[in-house]
Each structure stands twice: as structure tokens, then as C-alpha cells.
Amino acid sequence: MSKRASSPPNHSAGGLIKRARSGTPPTTQLAISSAGDDRSKGLIRAVQRTSNLEAPIISLAGAHSAEILSCRFDPTGQNIAACSADRSISFWRTYPPNTNYGLLSSHAKAPILDLQWSLCSPQLFSVAADHTLSYTDVTTGQRIRKIRAHREIINALDRSLAAGGSMGTELVATASDDGTVKVWDAGEDCTKIPVAQFTVGCPATSVCWSADGANLYVGALDNEIHVYDLRKNAQVYTLMGHTDTPTSLSLSPNGNFLLSPSLSSQVIIYDTRPFAPSPTRIHRTLQGSPAGFENTLLRGAWSKDDGGQRVAVGGADRMVCIWEAESGKILYKLPGHKGTVTAVDFHPREPIVLTASKDGTMILGEIESGIAV
Numbered sequence: 001m002s003k004r005a006s007s008p009p010n011h012s013a014g015g016l017i018k019r020a021r022s023g024t025p026p027t028t029q030l031a032i033s034s035a036g037d038d039r040s041k042g043l044i045r046a047v048q049r050t051s052n053l054e055a056p057i058i059s060l061a062g063a064h065s066a067e068i069l070s071c072r073f074d075p076t077g078q079n080i081a082a083c084s085a086d087r088s089i090s091f092w093r094t095y096p097p098n099t100n101y102g103l104l105s106s107h108a109k110a111p112i113l114d115l116q117w118s119l120c121s122p123q124l125f126s127v128a129a130d131h132t133l134s135y136t137d138v139t140t141g142q143r144i145r146k147i148r149a150h151r152e153i154i155n156a157l158d159r160s161l162a163a164g165g166s167m168g169t170e171l172v173a174t175a176s177d178d179g180t181v182k183v184w185d186a187g188e189d190c191t192k193i194p195v196a197q198f199t200v201g202c203p204a205t206s207v208c209w210s211a212d213g214a215n216l217y218v219g220a221l222d223n224e225i226h227v228y229d230l231r232k233n234a235q236v237y238t239l240m241g242h243t244d245t246p247t248s249l250s251l252s253p254n255g256n257f258l259l260s261p262s263l264s265s266q267v268i269i270y271d272t273r274p275f276a277p278s279p280t281r282i283h284r285t286l287q288g289s290p291a292g293f294e295n296t297l298l299r300g301a302w303s304k305d306d307g308g309q310r311v312a313v314g315g316a317d318r319m320v321c322i323w324e325a326e327s328g329k330i331l332y333k334l335p336g337h338k339g340t341v342t343a344v345d346f347h348p349r350e351p352i353v354l355t356a357s358k359d360g361t362m363i364l365g366e367i368e369s370g371i372a373v
Contacts, residue, residue: 037243050268050369051350054096057336059070060362063100065091066111068356069301070343074117077348081124081138082356083112085154089126091138094347094364104141108132113297114156117169118186125172125186127154147184147192152177153295156248160209171195173216175204183230198228198235203230205297206248210272211255217272219246225260225270230302239270241282247291248299251309257283257325261300261313265291269311269325284328292340296358299343305351306370312353314341320355322367336363 049056066085073080073094074191078342080092089112091102104299110129117124124136125143133149136142154176160167171298181204184198198216207221214238216228225246244264251272258270267286270339271278291298292315300313310331312322320341322332346353351369356362 015056016025036255039056041311042116046316049366051347051352051366052095053352053364053366054098058098058364058367059336060098060100060364061360063092064088064360066360067339067358068342068360068362069111069297070114070118071343071354071356071362072115073173073347073354075348077350077352079138080354080362081115081117082128082362083115084360085111087112087128089124089136090161092353092362098364101177104136104143107143113154114299115159116159116172119159119161120170120350121321123186124158125159127157127174131176133172133184135190137321149174149182149184149194150176150178150180155204158207158209158249160213171209171213173207173209175218177203179203179215179308181207183216187360195230196233197229198226200226206246208249208251208258209261211251217249219249219250219260223246223262227248236300241268241270241280242266243329244291244294244309247297250300250302250311252302252325253304254308257308259300259302259311261289261298262290263291263295265289265315267300267311267313267323272327279326284325286311286321286323286328288311288323288330288333289313289315289319289321290317294340294373296340296342300342303344303346303351303370304348305346309370310346310367312339312344312346313355314344317338318357320344320353322353332366332367336365 054162061328064084068084071082084088089104095264115126124141126134133147133152172184172186175181175303182194182196190308200220200222204220208217218226219293223242229236243264246260246262256273261267269284271281271283302308303310311325318337320334326365337357343356351367
């Protein structure tokens with residue numbers, strides 16, 4: 001009997017063959033699995049790549065020692081910022097080599113709860129449980145301004161270009177446990193006095209600007225979303241339907257719909273158009289992402305590369321649920337984290353989803369391309 005040639009190392013156990021990376025991401029990757037030495041029974045599967053990430057799934061870990069509470073792509077999609085209960089803010093490259101190129105340690109005296117990239121300047125806005133709003137220069141890492149904005153914990157913020165204002169006039173809205181929402185000028189002539197203030201009457205957990213920067217949507221502990229008109233300086237209507245506190249608010253890319261997860265595990269998409277067909281303005285009610293019992297402010301997001309055809313919210317089941325916005329159909333339940341998924345964001349130009357968790361890590365993952373509109 002002739003002696004059989006030895007198998008290549010690591011192939012007998014059905015291992016994966018890793019190919020050297022070329023200059024541009026491959027359009028397909030081959031996953032090869034074989035049982036024993038019988039190569040004819042190997043499984044060969046082509047995986048279609050949809051983005052310029054180095055791999056379909058990338059873990060971003062090592063920067064934070066506590067739970068990550070918010071994460072965002074910058075407007076170009078090249079950079080990522082994340083804030084944590086360890087009072088720090090980290091900066092990452094989206095594309096290879098995916099380095100953590102900056103860490104602002106002890107940026108606040110308490111957990112940093114939310115952040116947003118500026119729309120028109122190299123700044124990052126962040127709010128913390130020490131009642132402060134901070135403006136940070138992302139090119140130097142230096143804090144430009146720190147405002148003691150509220151009397152209690154600040155849960156969320158959002159930014160917008162001022163309605164009818166000149167290009168570059170940016171406004172920041174903050175929502176706090178003190179029951180107020182305040183609007184701040186983020187321009188060069190900004191002061192520590194808000195340009196507008198609204199009293200909700202109970203802790204405000206989330207805030208979002210309308211597309212034209214004229215209205216503010218505010219989620220609160222009374223299970224309602226209050227809508228304020230900056231021009232009238234008054235509340236104009238409320239959005240109802242939740243049976244528990246809204247945890248975040250996110251506006252669709254076309255400005256017509258509002259995504260609102262809640263502590264009841266119910267996710268509602270509201271129709272914010274001037275003449276909505278439904279008197280309740282409830283466009284879709286989504287199920288599939290449990291909020292859990294920790295009362296975490298879960299932050300959802302709309303996809304941007306396809307014009308907002310998909311929405312995503314993380315859950316206490318340590319997964320991210322992605323729905324088709326129009327039909328309400330669940331498209332993905334993405335695992336990978338070891339704790340509650342606290343925040344989700346979509347890349348502005350590619351089908352990439354970014355998730356953050358209480359396990360102190362983030363994950364970048366490809367999904368299938370949507371139909372651009």
C-alpha cells in the first residue's frame with residue numbers, strides 16, 4: 001500500500017484559508033471547509049462583499065473600561081467617536097487599519113451619555129451626567145467650551161443648522177432630567193446662555209431636530225413625545241402611543257419619519273409630515289428588540305446609504321435588530337456582543353452598521369446593499 005501524502009497544516013480540522021489582502025477589498029471571499037482528507041466533500045461558499053471594510057465584521061475594543069453609551073460616524077464616514085461610562089471619548093478609523101487614534105480620558109466628571117459630530121466644523125459635542133455640555137476640537141483634542149447646561153443629568157443631545165440662518169450657524173439641543181430642553185448656539189459667538197428653553201414638566205430622555213431645524217421632538221418620562229416650534233416658542237402637538245418611556249429619537253434621512261424605541265420593547269415609527277394619513281401619526285410599530293430591565297436608553301438609527309429603507313435598534317438580548325422600515329419585517333438579528341447593545345449607527349455612504357455595547361466594545365459589520373433612492 002502506498003503511503004498517503006500528509007495533509008497541509010490546519011486543513012484537516014476544516015480551517016479557513018486566509019488570503020493576503022489586496023489593495024482593494026475583494027468582491028467575494030471563499031470560505032473552504034473540508035472533513036478529513038476528502039477534498040471532494042468540501043464546502044465552498046462565495047460571500048459577496050458590499051463595503052470597503054477590511055473584513056465583513058470588525059471588532060473595535062480596548063479603549064474603554066466600562067459600557068459604551070453612544071457611538072457615531074462622522075458626516076464623511078471616515079471616523080467614529082464613542083463615549084463611555086468611564087468618562088472618556090474614543091476616536092477610531094472606520095477603514096484599515098481601524099486604529100484607535102485618540103482617547104480623551106476624564107473628559108467629564110461623570111459618565112458621558114451622548115455625543116454628536118458637528119455638521120459644519122471640526123467639533124464634537126458631548127453631554128454628561130455631571131450636567132455639562134462640552135464642545136471639543138477634534139483636530140487637537142482640546143475642549144473649546146464647557147457649559148453647565150442643566151441642573152440634572154443630561155441624557156441626550158442633537159444638532160442642526162439654524163432654520164433660515166446662514167450656513168454655518170449651528171444649534172445644539174440638550175434634554176435633561178431636570179425636565180427642560182435647552183437650545184445652544186454652537187457658533188463662534190456662542191455664550192453660556194441658551195437661545196431657547198422649553199419646560200417639559202418631567203425628565204426628558206431624548207431629543208431630535210426636525211429636518212428644517214424649526215421644530216424639536218422631545219421624548220419624556222410621561223411616555224409622550226413633545227413637539228416644540230422654535231419660531232412660536234411653544235409646544236404645538238404631542239405624539240402618543242408608547243406605554244413606557246421613549247429611549248431615543250432619530251429622524252429619517254428624508255425628514256418624514258421619526259424612529260422611537262422605548263422601555264416597553266416597542267419601537268414606533270411616527271409620520272411627521274404636515275398632513276399625515278393617520279390621526280395618531282403612527283406609521284409602523286416594530287417588535288423584536290427587548291429593552292430589558294436595566295432601563296437603558298437604547299439609541300436607534302436609520303440607514304443612510306439607501307435613503308432610510310431600514311432601521312436598527314439594539315437590545316438586552318445582546319443583539320441588534322434591523323427592520324425594513326416600510327413593511328416592518330425583521331431583516332437581521334445580529335449577534336456578537338456580550339452585553340446589552342446600547343447604541344447603533346449607520347454609515348452615511350455604505351451598508352455598514354456600527355454597534356456599541358455594555359461589554360465596552362463596538363462592532364463594525366457589513367449588511368446587504370439597499371436600493372438607493
